[in-house]
Amino acid sequence: MGSETPxxxxxxxxxxxxxxxxxxxxxxxxxxxxxxxxxxSPRFSDHTGARALFxxxxxxxxxxxxxxxxxxxxxxxxxxxxxxxxxxVRQDSHVGVLVTGPGAYYDLAVNPLGATSEMVYVWKxxxxxxxxxxxxxxxxxxxxxxxxxxxxxTEIRAMRWAFSDWKLPGLQVGVxxxxxxxxxxxxxxxxxxxxxxxWEGLGLLADAQSIPPAAGDVWHVGLLRRQVIDQRGHRxxxxxxxxxxxxxxxxxxxxxxxLELADS
Numbered sequence: 063m064g065s066e067t068p069x070x071x072x073x074x075x076x077x078x079x080x081x082x083x084x085x086x087x088x089x090x091x092x093x094x095x096x097x098x099x100x101x102x103s104p105r106f107s108d109h110t111g112a113r114a115l116f117x118x119x120x121x122x123x124x125x126x127x128x129x130x131x132x133x134x135x136x137x138x139x140x141x142x143x144x145x146x147x148x149x150x151v152r153q154d155s156h157v158g159v160l161v162t163g164p165g166a167y168y169d170l171a172v173n174p175l176g177a178t179s180e181m182v183y184v185w186k187x188x189x190x191x192x193x194x195x196x197x198x199x200x201x202x203x204x205x206x207x208x209x210x211x212x213x214x215x216t217e218i219r220a221m222r223w224a225f226s227d228w229k230l231p232g233l234q235v236g237v238x239x240x241x242x243x244x245x246x247x248x249x250x251x252x253x254x255x256x257x258x259x260x261w262e263g264l265g266l267l268a269d270a271q272s273i274p275p276a277a278g279d280v281w282h283v284g285l286l287r288r289q290v291i292d293q294r295g296h297r298x299x300x301x302x303x304x305x306x307x308x309x310x311x312x313x314x315x316x317x318x319x320x321l322e323l324a325d326s
Contacts (some may be wrong), residue, residue, distance in 0.1 A: 073089035075305040076320045077101075082123040082130065088258045090236035096123045100132075106302035107288055114302035116252075124323055126274045128260040130231070131285070133157050140241055140250045141290045142173040150225060151179040152288070155299075157255050162174070162318055163267025165192055168230060171288075174253045175238040182228045182266075183210070186221040194266060199228045210251045232260035277325040282319035286311045 108117035117136040122129065135157070142154040154173040161168045164187020169181040182200075189195045198204070205227050211220030213278040235257055241250035241290040261274040271279045301307075304319060 068253050069185040074134045074318075074320055076322060077103075077122065077123045078324045079124055079129075079133045079321050081326060082125045084260065086125075086130045086256070087176050088236040088256050090128075090238035090254050091254045092134065092254050092256055096130070096238065097121060097132050099319070102134075103304045106285075106304060107306060108300065109303055109306050111306055114287070114289075115291075115300065116284060116321075118293065118302055119305050120285050120304055122321065124275075124318045126261075126308060128258050129173075129264070129281070129283075130285075131159060131255075131257045131259070131322075132253070133285070133287075134252070134254045135254065137174075137250055137289070139246070139292070140239060142248075144173055144177045145175050149179050150179045155290045156288055158284070158286040159257065159259075160268055160286075160318060161259070161264060162284070163264075163283040164188065164269050166195070168264075168267060170230070170233070170257075172235055172237065172255055172257070174237060176231075176235055177241060178227055178235060180226070180233075182225045183222045184225065186223070189223060200225055213281050230259065231263040233263060234258035236267075239314065251320045275323055277323050281321045281323075283321050 078201065080100055084095050086094055100121040100305040102119045102121045102125050105269060106114045108114060114140070117287055120131065122131050124130065128157055137155070144151045147187065151173050152171050156171045159170045168185045169183065171179040184195050188207045189200070195267065202223065204224055207223040208223045210222050210224055227317060236257050237253060239253040241248065265273045284307065285305065286301060286307065289300045289302065291298055291300055
């Protein structure tokens with residue numbers, strides 16, 4: 063998660079997610095009719111609401127099989143080194159998807175080479191009281207997750223476990239890059255990401271909804287982009303998102319998009 067400065071609260075953004083018009087082929091090309099019809103986000107912004115340096119837009123569609131997310135990213139200097147899926151992917155430029163459910167949230171990072179990093183964060187109270195987490199995948203003795211939050215008495219409810227071994231079943235990732243991320247001697251254009259999240263895989267995060275869900279159901283999703291920037295010898299990551307994220311000892315999922323599934 064990293065050390066982050068708390069951000070000012072923002073109103074939750076709602077997105078009416080249309081049903082897919084056709085079969086979404088997860089190859090990163092985003093050329094299906096479903097993507098042409100789906101409403102795109104406004105240009106991503108930083109935590110103050112200021113427009114990001116590079117254009118970033120996103121859209122989502124769904125069907126009975128899963129939730130699909132597409133992202134279009136302008137980038138003049140695409141950087142990535144990690145070709146294998148590992149936590150180090152988060153040190154590259156990457157896009158992030160956070161899917162929130164009762165007591166937990168799933169955090170996916172994807173870099174321009176298609177490598178991924180997956181995390182599941184479970185709040186301490188939910189871990190203690192909810193049978194969903196009393197399974198081998200979340201055994202504290204075996205997986206030894208990182209503990210986040212709870213540094214003071216007032217923050218104890220923010221304490222959560224960070225599990226890096228759980229993988230979302232059936233996740234599909236497609237990436238297309240308009241340049242070569244391994245070359246630094248040319249001006250790049252950008253990259254696109256196409257993702258498929260099977261509903262069965264997201265069952266861990268279902269909030270009393272049926273799986274597969276029905277039109278009218280609401281899910282909570284956060285979309286962000288972390289961009290590596292080299293500026294006068296100083297290397298850092300900028301964070302841009304669809305809606306300004308609230309950070310108080312970590313990301314606060316209640317400020318994510320309210321994703322309402324629509325029939326058409």
